[in-house]
Amino acid sequence: MQVERLTRHYNEIRAVDEISFMLLRGQVLGFLGPNGAGKSTTMRMLAGILAPDAGHIFINGFDLLDKPVQAKRALGYLPEQPPLYRDMTVEEQLYYSAHLHGLNRITSRQAVADVKERCGLASVSSRLIDHLSKGYQQRVGIAQAVLHDPAVLVLDEPTAGLDPLQSHAIRGLIRELGQDRGVILSSHRLSEVQAICTHVQIMRSGQLVYTSPLADLEQQRQSTRLRIGLKTPPPLVRLAQLPGVERVEALGEGRFRLHHAVGSAPYQILVEQASAEHWGLWELTPEQASLEQVFIELILELETVA
Amino acid sequence: MITVIAARELRRLLLSPLAWALLAMIQGLLAWIFLLLVDDFRELQGRLASLDNAPGVTDLVAAPLLRVAAWVLLLLIPLLTMRLFSEERRTRTLDLLFSAPVTMTEIVLGKYLGILVFLLMTVALIALMPLSLALGAALDPGKLLAGILGLSLLVAAASAAGLYLSVLTTQPAVAALTTMGLLLALWMVDAASTVPGTTGDLLGYLSLRRHYDTFLLGLFDSADFIYYLLFNATFLSLAIRRLDDLRLRD
Numbered sequence: 001m002q003v004e005r006l007t008r009h010y011n012e013i014r015a016v017d018e019i020s021f022m023l024l025r026g027q028v029l030g031f032l033g034p035n036g037a038g039k040s041t042t043m044r045m046l047a048g049i050l051a052p053d054a055g056h057i058f059i060n061g062f063d064l065l066d067k068p069v070q071a072k073r074a075l076g077y078l079p080e081q082p083p084l085y086r087d088m089t090v091e092e093q094l095y096y097s098a099h100l101h102g103l104n105r106i107t108s109r110q111a112v113a114d115v116k117e118r119c120g121l122a123s124v125s126s127r128l129i130d131h132l133s134k135g136y137q138q139r140v141g142i143a144q145a146v147l148h149d150p151a152v153l154v155l156d157e158p159t160a161g162l163d164p165l166q167s168h169a170i171r172g173l174i175r176e177l178g179q180d181r182g183v184i185l186s187s188h189r190l191s192e193v194q195a196i197c198t199h200v201q202i203m204r205s206g207q208l209v210y211t212s213p214l215a216d217l218e219q220q221r222q223s224t225r226l227r228i229g230l231k232t233p234p235p236l237v238r239l240a241q242l243p244g245v246e247r248v249e250a251l252g253e254g255r256f257r258l259h260h261a262v263g264s265a266p267y268q269i270l271v272e273q274a275s276a277e278h279w280g281l282w283e284l285t286p287e288q289a290s291l292e293q294v295f296i297e298l299i300l301e302l303e304t305v306a
Numbered sequence: 307m308i309t310v311i312a313a314r315e316l317r318r319l320l321l322s323p324l325a326w327a328l329l330a331m332i333q334g335l336l337a338w339i340f341l342l343l344v345d346d347f348r349e350l351q352g353r354l355a356s357l358d359n360a361p362g363v364t365d366l367v368a369a370p371l372l373r374v375a376a377w378v379l380l381l382l383i384p385l386l387t388m389r390l391f392s393e394e395r396r397t398r399t400l401d402l403l404f405s406a407p408v409t410m411t412e413i414v415l416g417k418y419l420g421i422l423v424f425l426l427m428t429v430a431l432i433a434l435m436p437l438s439l440a441l442g443a444a445l446d447p448g449k450l451l452a453g454i455l456g457l458s459l460l461v462a463a464a465s466a467a468g469l470y471l472s473v474l475t476t477q478p479a480v481a482a483l484t485t486m487g488l489l490l491a492l493w494m495v496d497a498a499s500t501v502p503g504t505t506g507d508l509l510g511y512l513s514l515r516r517h518y519d520t521f522l523l524g525l526f527d528s529a530d531f532i533y534y535l536l537f538n539a540t541f542l543s544l545a546i547r548r549l550d551d552l553r554l555r556d
Binding site for chain 2: 047048049050051068069070071072073075077079081083084085086087096097099100101102144
């Protein structure tokens with residue numbers, strides 16, 4: 001899937017402003033951003049539900065605007081609110097969706113049976129959707145999106161409303177699906193993105209402000225801080241003088257935070273000095289920034305730049 | 307694709323109590339009127355026999371019945387069409403259709419076809435009443451057929467209009483009311499056709515009733531047939547345009 005200079009206005013507001021990106025098979029792209037950043041608008045445009053004001057979307061080489069039918073054949077979409085008919089049973093809904101996506105009698109039977117098992121819906125297949133819990137409805141929505149084996153999956157907050165066990169299962173499913181197709185998902189939960197995605201993209205006020213493989217983000221969150229505890233601490237200056245240490249913060253009760261450059265933690269020197277000068281070292285922990293911190297830092301950083 | 311959507315729409319209607327209640331009401335009401343008409347006819351029969359070229363049972367029972375049927379259906383069709391799109395918009399299930407590989411035309415035609423099949427079944431049930439007279443009286447099959455064709459065309463036109471108005475709003479009740487208003491206005495607009503000049507002619511031409519009446523007389527005028535086709539085509543294409551617009555505005 002390729003997206004070029006996608007733009008969409010709501011009245012005078014630019015909800016999505018010339019964003020471009022690419023999604024390849026085998027990638028799971030996590031879409032992050034504060035509320036109202038334009039994530040859902042983008043997702044809806046990718047699914048062909050909203051028409052963009054400008055820009056192009058190519059799915060499997062087909063332009064979504066020029067050849068919508070061919071493009072949509074390769075697309076599975078789960079909106080924020082799963083599009084389910086409450087007066088249908090799970091099985092009817094899945095068959096209807098299968099037929100809508102051009103599956104015939106035989107292939108749809110296979111696909112429905114397959115997806116019911118994958119999404120754990122076998123036990124509820126003849127119940128009315130109206131009578132299902134939110135979690136199960138969400139699962140039916142996901143099942144519906146993956147039913148026709150699309151090359152591109154667009155999932156808007158796929159695990160919203162699920163309990164931890166269910167979201168764990170769904171994450172596993174998405175990761176598995178992402179191995180041989182492109183998946184793009186939006187989420188509020190950073191831990192989720194961290195767990196499933198291979199790539200991350202951050203949006204803010206309609207603009208794409210950050211795109212990179214998740215591994216790069218991991219790099220950024222490599223530790224640059226050490227927390228130490230000393231029984232008989234030396235003066236602060238002494239610690240600051242240690243080679244490799246850039247800055248020292250006293251945290252009280254014999255604890256200190258040492259800031260150092262990426263990849264050059266002064267473990268050895270610290271331990272040697274501590275034993276030579278009898279500082280009584282009792283704690284030595286690298287402090288790792290969580291993805292959340294990195295995310296907040298990124299957003300804040302961008303805000304100060306803007 | 308059209309048939310998939312149509313089948314689903316029909317199924318949904320047949321599963322809803324609303325459709326069955328309407329069907330029961332239509333049948334009950336018309337059966338009563340049918341009975342009254344047959345009774346009147348029986349009383350008149352003696353006097354009619356002495357007339358030359360007297361109106362037959364088709365003119366005195368079937369045609370009035372179909373006229374009333376048209377009225378009843380025009381009032382009730384809005385209740386069936388109101389949910390077509392407005393409910394899907396409200397519950398956001400339209401997203402499924404929009405993200406599926408189907409065109410707007412297929413969506414609209416599918417829904418239209420689904421409701422049409424249901425309504426044609428209703429028309430067939432209504433037609434059974436005058437047809438049952440064939441057991442004991444001489445029917446004029448040509449006249450009856452023309453009348454039934456007229457009713458079917460009218461019903462199709464009303465569904466097309468209802469479908470279009472259902473795309474315009476997210477509230478089924480609003481869709482039903484506006485459809486009812488539009489259909490009644492179009493039904494009665496020829497009352498104003500006494501206005502001299504082209505305005506009067508135009509208003510008369512627009513009227514649903516005037517075109518229906520020729521069918522009831524047993525006439526098949528291609529002008530009336532084309533009127534109904536145009537009526538359908540207009541509202542269906544408006545609905546398609548409008549649905550496409552939803553993706554731009556929403």
